[in-house]
Amino acid sequence: SQQGEEDPQALSIQEGENATMNCSYKTSINNLQWYRQNSGRGLVHLILIRSNEREKHSGRLRVTLDTSKKSSSLLITASRAADTASYFCATDLTAGGTSYGKLTFGQGTILTVHP
Amino acid sequence: NAGVTQTPKFQVLKTGQSMTLQCAQDMNHEYMSWYRQDPGMGLRLIHYSVGAGITDQGEVPNGYNVSRSTTEDFPLRLLSAAPSQTSVYFCASSYFGVAGNTIYFGEGSWLTVV
Numbered sequence: 163s164q165q166g167e168e169d170p171q172a173l174s175i176q177e178g179e180n181a182t183m184n185c186s187y188k189t190s191i192n193n194l195q196w197y198r199q200n201s202g203r204g205l206v207h208l209i210l211i212r213s214n215e216r217e218k219h220s221g222r223l224r225v226t227l228d229t230s231k232k233s234s235s236l237l238i239t240a241s242r243a244a245d246t247a248s249y250f251c252a253t254d255l256t257a258g259g260t261s262y263g264k265l266t267f268g269q270g271t272i273l274t275v276h277p
Numbered sequence: 278n279a280g281v282t283q284t285p286k287f288q289v290l291k292t293g294q295s296m297t298l299q300c301a302q303d304m305n306h307e308y309m310s311w312y313r314q315d316p317g318m319g320l321r322l323i324h325y326s327v328g329a330g331i332t333d334q335g336e337v338p339n340g341y342n343v344s345r346s347t348t349e350d351f352p353l354r355l356l357s358a359a360p361s362q363t364s365v366y367f368c369a370s371s372y373f374g375v376a377g378n379t380i381y382f383g384e385g386s387w388l389t390v391v
Binding site: 195197202203204205206207210250252264265266267268269270 | 317318319320321322336367380382383384
């Protein structure tokens with residue numbers, strides 16, 4: 163079963179606008195990660211947020227984590243056409259400090275940024 | 278630095294045939310894993326390995342075998358292909374660092390079973 167549920171399934175915006183994607187999960191996590199996948203390509207790691215963190219930034223990306231609501235959001239500011247891709251959240255359930263790369267993925271959000 | 282390399286990129290199999298998807302990484306990562314991606318399902322873990330000689334099952338292991346004889350290679354074997362195994366397969370490798378676990382994915386292998 164899928165641990166993560168993403169919302170919306172598809173998002174269409176204009177260049178320069180912000181894009182917000184949400185992810186909910188069901189069980190306690192070690193960390194939550196966001197990935198981008200361009201059509202026909204592999205996944206690219208964007209950002210990781212640990213369970214004891216509430217917010218992280220990386221360039222135009224901002225990720226929040228609310229463990230009480232079991233949810234996370236990914237905000238892309240000032241979007242560009244090159245941001246067009248599918249975005250996935252993935253949860254790492256491994257207890258303790260060592261992860262073996264066993265991730266549970268959500269179904270993804272398809273983001274389309276129009277020039 | 279090639280990262281994670283998967284071969285073949287595309288493959289068509291007949292039902293009942295067997296084949297091996299190859300995966301190699303040159304980053305000296307201990308951890309490697311295989312996922313499959315189906316439309317609308319996200320990625321699901323098939324098998325993973327925490328080092329040479331050690332493998333374990335993921336969420337959807339049935340119909341697949343793996344082995345890890347070297348740190349670099351982690352092949353995925355389809356024993357008797359079925360149409361339900363039509364999917365995109367991704368190999369991944371990872372290390373554990375201070376900042377957390379960054380996972381590197383290959384470009385994917387598109388498999389069609391007819």
